[in-house]
Amino acid sequence: MYKITVxxxxxxxxxxxxxxxxxxxxxxxxxxxxxxRAGNSCFEDTGTTIPDETIKMAKNSDATLFGAVTTVxxxxxxxxxxxxxxxxxxxxxxxxxxPGAKSVYNDLDLLIVRENSEGLYSGIEEYTLEGATALRVxxxxxxxxxxxxxxxxxxxxxxxxxxxxxxxxxxxxxDGIFRESFWDVANEYSRLDGYRNIxxxxxxxxxxxxxxxxxxxRFQVIVTTNLFGDILSDEGAGLVGGxxxxxxxxIGDHNGLFEPVHGSAPDIAGKNMANPTxxxxxxxxxxxFLGENHEASKLEKAVLNVLREGxxxxxxxxxxxxxxxxxQAVKDNYQKI
Ligand code: NAI
Ligand code: MG
Numbered sequence: 001m002y003k004i005t006v007x008x009x010x011x012x013x014x015x016x017x018x019x020x021x022x023x024x025x026x027x028x029x030x031x032x033x034x035x036x037r038a039g040n041s042c043f044e045d046t047g048t049t050i051p052d053e054t055i056k057m058a059k060n061s062d063a064t065l066f067g068a069v070t071t072v073x074x075x076x077x078x079x080x081x082x083x084x085x086x087x088x089x090x091x092x093x094x095x096x097x098x099p100g101a102k103s104v105y106n107d108l109d110l111l112i113v114r115e116n117s118e119g120l121y122s123g124i125e126e127y128t129l130e131g132a133t134a135l136r137v138x139x140x141x142x143x144x145x146x147x148x149x150x151x152x153x154x155x156x157x158x159x160x161x162x163x164x165x166x167x168x169x170x171x172x173x174x175d176g177i178f179r180e181s182f183w184d185v186a187n188e189y190s191r192l193d194g195y196r197n198i199x200x201x202x203x204x205x206x207x208x209x210x211x212x213x214x215x216x217x218r219f220q221v222i223v224t225t226n227l228f229g230d231i232l233s234d235e236g237a238g239l240v241g242g243x244x245x246x247x248x249x250x251i252g253d254h255n256g257l258f259e260p261v262h263g264s265a266p267d268i269a270g271k272n273m274a275n276p277t278x279x280x281x282x283x284x285x286x287x288x289f290l291g292e293n294h295e296a297s298k299l300e301k302a303v304l305n306v307l308r309e310g311x312x313x314x315x316x317x318x319x320x321x322x323x324x325x326x327x328q329a330v331k332d333n334y335q336k337i
Contacts, residue, residue, distance in 0.1 A: 001030040001031070001032055002030070002031050002032065002063065002290060003031075003034065003060070003061045003062050004031050004033050004034070004061055004062060004063055004064065004065060004286075005035075005036050005054075005057045005058045005061040005063075005065070006021070006033050006034065006035050006036065007036050007037070007038050007039075007058075007064065007065065007066045007067065007078075008035070008067045009038055009039040009068050009069040009078070009264065010039040010040050010069050010070040010269075011068060011069075011070055011263070011264025011266050011269035012067070012068060012262075012264055012265045012268060012269050012323075013039070013067025013068040013069060013264055014067060015067075015269070015272065015274050015323050016067055016068070016260060016274055016276045016278070016279035016323065017065065017067040018323075018324070019276035019323050019324060019326070019327035020065065020276065020279045020282070020327070021033065022324065022327045022331060023280055023283070023302075023327050023330050023334065024283060025331070026334050026335055027295050027299070027334075029292060029295060034057055034061070036054040036057045037051060037054055038066075038069055038078035038082070039069030039070060039078050039264075040071070040072055042078075043075055048076070049069070049075050049078045049081075050078040050081045050082065054078075055081070055082065055085045058082060058085075058257065059085070059086060061255070062290060063255070063256045063257070063286050063289060064082075064086075064256070064257040064258070065258055065279075065283065066079065066082070066259035067259070067260075067264075067279065068259070068260065068262060068263050068264040068265070069264055070263070070264040070266065077123075079259070080121060080123065082250075083116050083250055086250075086252055086255040086257065087252040087253065087254070087255075088250035088252040088255060088256070088257055089115065089116050089117040089142060089145055089146065089251075089252055090113060090114075090115070090116055090145075090146055090149040090249075090250070090251045090252070091114040091115075091116040091248055091250050091251075092111060092112075092113055092114075092149075092153065092248060092250075092251065093111070093112040093113075093229070093246065093248045093261060094109075094110070094111050094112075094281075095108055095109075095110050095112060095216075095233070095236030095237070095239060095240055095246065096109045096110075096240060097109070097239075098241065098245065098277075098303070098304055099304065099307050099308040100307035100308055100309075100310045100313060100317060101240060101241025101242070101245050101307060101317055102241050102242070102317070102318070103239065103241050104238075104239045104240075105216060105217075105239060105240075107217075108216055108217070108239060108240055110216065110219045110220055110221065110222065110236070111153055111157065111159075111220070111221045111222070112222045112224070112232055112233045112236060113146060113149060113150040113153060113221060113222065113223045113224070113229070114146075114224060114225075114226060114229025114230065114233065115142055115143070115223075115224070115225050115226050115229065116146075116226060116250060117142055117226075118139060118142050118225075119136055119137065119138060119174075119226030120134055120225075120227040121227060121230075122136070124137065136171070136174050137174075138174040138175070138177050138178050139177070140177055140180075140181050143177060143178045143182065143225075144181045144184065144185050147164070147181060147182045147185040147186070147223055148185055149223075149251070150162055150221055150222075150223035151185065151186075151189045151195060151198065153221055154198050154221040155194055155195055155198065157221065159198070159220035159221055160199050160220065161198065161200070161201065161220045161221070162199070162201075162220070162221045162222075162223060163218075163220075163223070164178075164179065164182040164200075164201075164202040164222075164223055165204070165208045165223070165224040165228055165232065166178050166179050166182075166202065166204065166205060166228070167204055167205050167206070167228075169204065175225070178225055179202065182202070182223065186200045205228045205232070208224075208232060209231075209232065209235060212232060212235050212236060212239065213235075213239070216239060233246070233248070233261055234261065237261055242275075242316055243260070243261060243263075243278065244260075244274065244275030244277055244278055244314065244316045244317070245275065245277050245278055246260065246261040246262070246278050246281075247261070247278050247279070247280075247281035247282035247284065247285055248260070248261050248282065249282070249285040249286070249289060251289065256286065258282040258283065258285050258286040258289070259282055260278030260279045260281075260282055262278055272322040272323050273314055273316075273323060274314065274323050275314040275317060275326070276314075276323050276326055276327050276330075277307070277326075280303055280330060281300070281303060284296045284300045284303075287299065298334060298337050299330075301337055302330050302334035302337060303330055305333045306326065306329045306330050309329075311329075312326050312328070312329030313326060314326055
């Protein structure tokens with residue numbers, strides 16, 4: 001029995017969470033789901049976007065499923081607080097083509113490993129006389145940790161190339177440290193069995209943004225700092241059918257939190273038309289994290305079949321189905337596999 005904290009959040013968050021739980025119901029695994037609150041509606045009711053209770057529940061769970069929250073400027077970010085409190089220092093964002101989604105390329109399968117605990121997301125900003133400044137915190141420790149995770153992911157995927165993305169020519173000190181840490185770890189790993197064959201290289205972030213569009217196949221696993229990873233993974237989402245398609249995993253040494261890359265999408269909230277794929281694929285990542293690899297691949301296959309058939313897909317994919325229709329189709333398909 002796995003204890004899972006479920007945080008629906010705001011906007012389409014509760015809609016895609018409901019869809020994911022509907023699908024999870026078909027799995028032969030016992031889950032104890034415990035709902036917790038976060039986000040803007042939580043703030044309106046309780047005065048905080050992220051109650052201590054929610055953090056405590058997530059810490060004491062085997063995994064957490066997070067829908068999406070609406071972030072109002074000035075409010076504390078629920079998701080960034082959770083990432084910090086649970087020390088979820090790695091954000092894994094697969095960019096994978098699925099049939100039926102309007103992809104620029106139909107054969108992409110790369111992974112963006114984003115540092116999740118520091119960088120420009122440290123949120124240390126200050127007004128100055130002229131405007132404002134932001135502090136970009138980069139430590140050797142976090143840079144080494146994220147590079148190790150990236151190596152392990154490259155190894156698991158049987159991939160042959162790991163690329164560091166940075167801007168060390170301009171951000172000489174911060175990205176200088178990130179770059180140095182990356183090569184230190186690379187030297188260490190190049191001596192380990194199994195890792196020797198992983199080719200290692202580096203690309204500046206601006207060039208990486210272009211290559212993702214013109215030559216995405218040159219990338220297999222990318223490791224980068226927090227904000228660059230955030231931006232490049234949305235670009236990656238654009239390559240494989242949009243934000244409705246892309247899941248993510250936030251991983252630390254003790255906890256895992258799984259969420260779609262998209263936000264609360266207020267423009268389509270309440271219309272039952274959100275694409276549940278990103279959330280369901282986040283469940284696939286959660287199952288892998290829990291070691292339930294068999295069910296994970298079955299569920300991924302069910303999503304793939306529904307996308308390929310193309311008869312039960314949401315409007316963003318060119319269909320007319322509702323969120324729950326699509327979830328039902330995935331569930332039916334899963335039960336047939
Ligand atoms: P967004 O990801 O919510 O939406 C961007 C566009 O993609 C919208 O046109 C939306 O309709 C579409 N879209 C997103 N998910 C979709 C889905 N599952 N199916 C179909 N279409 C989908 O980003 P936006 O508009 O910049 O932010 C909206 C709110 O979400 C803001 O308050 C923002 O702060 C918050 N946000 C929260 C995140 C989180 O909870 N981790 C991440 C990103 C944004
Ligand atoms: Mg983003």
